[in-house]
Amino acid sequence: MKTKITELFGIEHPIIQGGMHFVGFAELASAVSNAGGLGMITGLTQRSPADLANEIARCRDMTDKPFGVNLTFLPTVNAPDYPGYVKAIIEGGVKVVETAGRNPVEVMPYLKDAGIKVIHKCTSVRHSLKAQAIGCDAVSVDGFECGGHPGEDDIPNMILLPRAADELEIPFVASGGMADGRSLAAALAMGAEGINMGTRFIATKEAPVHENVKQAILRATELDTRLIMRPLRNTERVLYNDAVGKILEKEKELGDKIQFSDILEEVAGVYPRIMLEGEMDAGAWSCGLVASLIHDIPTCEELVHRTVKEAEDIIRQRLMGFL
Numbered sequence: 001m002k003t004k005i006t007e008l009f010g011i012e013h014p015i016i017q018g019g020m021h022f023v024g025f026a027e028l029a030s031a032v033s034n035a036g037g038l039g040m041i042t043g044l045t046q047r048s049p050a051d052l053a054n055e056i057a058r059c060r061d062m063t064d065k066p067f068g069v070n071l072t073f074l075p076t077v078n079a080p081d082y083p084g085y086v087k088a089i090i091e092g093g094v095k096v097v098e099t100a101g102r103n104p105v106e107v108m109p110y111l112k113d114a115g116i117k118v119i120h121k122c123t124s125v126r127h128s129l130k131a132q133a134i135g136c137d138a139v140s141v142d143g144f145e146c147g148g149h150p151g152e153d154d155i156p157n158m159i160l161l162p163r164a165a166d167e168l169e170i171p172f173v174a175s176g177g178m179a180d181g182r183s184l185a186a187a188l189a190m191g192a193e194g195i196n197m198g199t200r201f202i203a204t205k206e207a208p209v210h211e212n213v214k215q216a217i218l219r220a221t222e223l224d225t226r227l228i229m230r231p232l233r234n235t236e237r238v239l240y241n242d243a244v245g246k247i248l249e250k251e252k253e254l255g256d257k258i259q260f261s262d263i264l265e266e267v268a269g270v271y272p273r274i275m276l277e278g279e280m281d282a283g284a285w286s287c288g289l290v291a292s293l294i295h296d297i298p299t300c301e302e303l304v305h306r307t308v309k310e311a312e313d314i315i316r317q318r319l320m321g322f323l
């Protein structure tokens, strides 16, 4: 399958693995890239720019295909050393950066001077247009279904993707709720040039997370995610667990008066305990509605190849059959 996204990033299949905190290590990113997709190391999971430089070097040892680094700008207690991370990306020879959280205008000149392609993750058409205006090469349009931060507009991809197609000139991929060849064929039909998957890539053999996390995804249905931190305007879609139950109770009790400090215990620094140690009730962790469509733990190669094959079959047989 040849699309503007495969051309832009020099990849074989129009499938991207979105940056994921404490999941997007070199093992996963290289496996996705080796399968012909675009793997993504999560920049801020590395504690310092030096650690990121090391992770990039590890990934390069595991693949000679293109891979990217996710740089997330989110409200954090202490701002990370963004210039240092950007330097590590440039010096590491990385050619693709996925930005997210807020408009990457401040880092754009550095990335563009280094010949890096930038794909910005947005949850709205207006943010996508802004990304286009500041020189991003592509956008990843994240619908309300997505695991992680869906923004505050709550527009699902059935509306968001065609809206993006109507307004954007730069290519975009569909993100949020993407699981298989049906998702890929539907995304292409709605004007996207490929897909970005998060939750689906956690349940793969190479994802270096605890088995408990993969099993929790396999067990989850479409009724098992919740939105937290809405009163803080930092909405996150997470899998329901005891910690999420506590957060929701506090949100109900405190209403608009809730502060980030009220839920610190359930959200701050919990990812290593969940993803690496498998302590499933340690805190809130991002998970998409798409968990309900995930029933196995394939290798990245199996996942990417069957997704493309299934999409091709849908287009050739099912869709053409209607004509």
Ligand SMILES: Cc1cc2nc3c(=O)[nH]c(=O)nc-3n(C[C@H](O)[C@H](O)[C@H](O)COP(=O)(O)O)c2cc1C
Residues within 6 Å of the ligand: 017, 018, 019, 020, 021, 023, 042, 070, 072, 099, 100, 101, 121, 142, 145, 146, 147, 148, 149, 175, 176, 177, 178, 196, 197, 198, 199, 200, 285, 286, 287, 288, 289, 290
């Ligand atoms: C466990 C987890 C952690 C994530 N961490 C990040 C992150 O650090 N930065 C980011 O930009 N997106 C993050 N995301 C969002 C994904 O990159 C992707 O946009 C999203 O998962 C797409 O929705 P899906 O899960 O339905 O495929 C995360 C998602 C998950 C499931």
